[in-house]
Amino acid sequence: MSKPRNQLSEVTFEAVAQGLTAALERGTQSWPLPAPPISDPDFPPLPPKSPQSLIDQATGLLQVDRGMFERNLNTVVDLIVPHRMNLSDDPYEVHERWLKKRVPQVAERLLFAIATDWLSQAFDQQAPNVDRWWLAVALVNGLSTMPRGQSVHQGYHLVESIALAERPGTWHTQPETGPHQMEWNPHAFLPRQGGVVAHDVGVEAAVWLLTRLENGPLERRLLLMEWTRLLLQRPNLIEPLGIDQILMRRALDPEEEVASRVCLCLAKAIEYDRDVGLALAQRLHTRTEILIRRGMADVLTRLFRRLTWDAVPFLEAMLEDEDEGVLAAASSTVGDLRFLDVEKWADTMAELSKHPLPVVRRNLVPFLRDYLEQFSDDQRGILPMLWVDGDEVVRSRMRELLLRMEEVAPDHFAARLADFTRQGCDLESLWAPLAVRRPERCEAWQAFLKGDGEQPKLPERPPPADNVLDDDIAANGEVDQELGFLD
Numbered sequence: 001m002s003k004p005r006n007q008l009s010e011v012t013f014e015a016v017a018q019g020l021t022a023a024l025e026r027g028t029q030s031w032p033l034p035a036p037p038i039s040d041p042d043f044p045p046l047p048p049k050s051p052q053s054l055i056d057q058a059t060g061l062l063q064v065d066r067g068m069f070e071r072n073l074n075t076v077v078d079l080i081v082p083h084r085m086n087l088s089d090d091p092y093e094v095h096e097r098w099l100k101k102r103v104p105q106v107a108e109r110l111l112f113a114i115a116t117d118w119l120s121q122a123f124d125q126q127a128p129n130v131d132r133w134w135l136a137v138a139l140v141n142g143l144s145t146m147p148r149g150q151s152v153h154q155g156y157h158l159v160e161s162i163a164l165a166e167r168p169g170t171w172h173t174q175p176e177t178g179p180h181q182m183e184w185n186p187h188a189f190l191p192r193q194g195g196v197v198a199h200d201v202g203v204e205a206a207v208w209l210l211t212r213l214e215n216g217p218l219e220r221r222l223l224l225m226e227w228t229r230l231l232l233q234r235p236n237l238i239e240p241l242g243i244d245q246i247l248m249r250r251a252l253d254p255e256e257e258v259a260s261r262v263c264l265c266l267a268k269a270i271e272y273d274r275d276v277g278l279a280l281a282q283r284l285h286t287r288t289e290i291l292i293r294r295g296m297a298d299v300l301t302r303l304f305r306r307l308t309w310d311a312v313p314f315l316e317a318m319l320e321d322e323d324e325g326v327l328a329a330a331s332s333t334v335g336d337l338r339f340l341d342v343e344k345w346a347d348t349m350a351e352l353s354k355h356p357l358p359v360v361r362r363n364l365v366p367f368l369r370d371y372l373e374q375f376s377d378d379q380r381g382i383l384p385m386l387w388v389d390g391d392e393v394v395r396s397r398m399r400e401l402l403l404r405m406e407e408v409a410p411d412h413f414a415a416r417l418a419d420f421t422r423q424g425c426d427l428e429s430l431w432a433p434l435a436v437r438r439p440e441r442c443e444a445w446q447a448f449l450k451g452d453g454e455q456p457k458l459p460e461r462p463p464p465a466d467n468v469l470d471d472d473i474a475a476n477g478e479v480d481q482e483l484g485f486l487d
Contacts (some may be wrong), residue, residue, distance in 0.1 A: 004096040022142070
């Protein structure tokens, strides 16, 4: 091995040894550890005598099985180094300084790789190693400390593996093996699982781990919410793991940051159980913290699609909020009302067109096209109200809408101009861009408003050009042989 690789290996090994001891000390604070989901009936599992004996066993295995460490080190380095080098280059030599600055990140990945190896040995269907189970579950518990990085992505897969009592990487979504894969063995037979099936003892162990996170400090509870959001993608695990009850409890968490993460889980929770999801949304809606109110406003569109009329009270309350962020998100969701009651939607649009906050009025303009399709006469006067708005963003969006209307629907455009004239609206900002784009149309519309001309109509489209192949088609309908190059 090269000198840079040896140096990095020694430094990383020391960091992994220290991190392993610290993680196991944290992971064994909750004693005793859960029972192994799989064990050999001829050899009943013997739980470890004390946390210190477990830590000594883990450090001893790390020292003895140096080959496992070196193999995982090569895998981790190949994953994290920037691939801006030749395939024949040694990453330890090319990125020596880069790797030395990132020894903690490499050590963290190695610790999760060690936990994965131990868990794989514990879930070996032919010869389950229960000693590795105690080490793996304690290590996973000790490594699950931060709501970011490997604790989220790798930790979630390990928890799911524990709940299924399957080796990590043996998922039901794994594609069928075949000759299209380089490692395919035509003589091997791998039983394929038909779906996600929760293991009774594995679920108890996973619940034990989730409970440790739920009763832990803020960082651990935030990590729990990240795992919960991912576990909602497995409907068969929601009820066994009590995910819905975890969400209901965390909706009342004293830290608003934790409760705000529950908002991200609302859509999937409602899809799984509408009644529980609605109760969860109502519980979150009672919170007054700004992060939770904004989180509820951000997912309001998803609530409309799943709760329909039950989501209307949330919208009405958010439109009365004092926070600008909540008002901006809620007003952009007003368009979902048209799928429930177009009259109520139009009345809400008319009310919001007078709102003092500019961002609320800006969010109404994208819905004006749908509004005009339903109410072409605009008896509520929403368009004149927004046209005379002092906000330049509203005026610019309105101007683009009217210019497009002039191109495709002159009759509606004429009706809007007549309405604007009756309301005393200034149209100079509309004529200026129209005069640049189509001067003759601008003059025609101005003459029409003064009574000096007829209303402009849609410009006649030129007839489609004759097919270029017509001259090459003979009287018998056969194509000239000179076009044979197209074959």
